[in-house]
Amino acid sequence: MQHQKNSMIALRTATMDDLALLRYWDEQPHVIAADPNDDWGWETELGHQPVWREQLIAELEDRPIGFVQIIDPALEDTHYWGDVPSGLRAIDIWIGEQRDLGKGYGTQMMRLALARCFSTTEVSAVLIDPFCSNLRAHRFYERLGFLFVEKRRFGEDECFVYRLDRHRYCDAS
Numbered sequence: 001m002q003h004q005k006n007s008m009i010a011l012r013t014a015t016m017d018d019l020a021l022l023r024y025w026d027e028q029p030h031v032i033a034a035d036p037n038d039d040w041g042w043e044t045e046l047g048h049q050p051v052w053r054e055q056l057i058a059e060l061e062d063r064p065i066g067f068v069q070i071i072d073p074a075l076e077d078t079h080y081w082g083d084v085p086s087g088l089r090a091i092d093i094w095i096g097e098q099r100d101l102g103k104g105y106g107t108q109m110m111r112l113a114l115a116r117c118f119s120t121t122e123v124s125a126v127l128i129d130p131f132c133s134n135l136r137a138h139r140f141y142e143r144l145g146f147l148f149v150e151k152r153r154f155g156e157d158e159c160f161v162y163r164l165d166r167h168r169y170c171d172a173s
Helices: 016-026 029-034 103-116 136-145 165-173
Strands: 003-004 009-013 053-060 063-071 088-095 123-127 147-154 156-167
Touching: 009 103, 016 029, 016 063, 029 088, 053 103, 063 103, 088 103, 103 123, 103 136, 103 165, 136 147, 136 156, 156 165
Parallel strands: 088 123
Antiparallel strands: 003 009, 009 053, 053 063, 063 088, 123 156, 147 156
């Protein structure tokens, strides 16, 4: 099992043992508000480990607090991001419990995820797609160095696409 630490936060691979927890987090109002039209199908996804995806649980001193997914959008099987070049990664991230919001944990989780993405030299940039209406997320990603690319519709969702290029990441680290 891979672990990566930053301060008190560690990322570990999500397993079937996390199924009940992920289902529970999916029912939390703040998680639904961030992604109301998505059904992750955890039973299937946790048992499916393609080379293009990592599903990670963030833990604070061994207490699960959030989820991070890192994908290679060029290889991802649904082609959610469309026709994109190789060398990119896309990240989904959320905090599971309302009480853990606003404490800097998301920033630590995102920094760990970005370090993981950019540890591979062929990765040139990372993409994210918060809802257009999620101003708090926009500010969060902009503080981390992401730049707005475009407004884009993904299925039923109106999103902003943000991108963090390797040179901006290196300058900010």
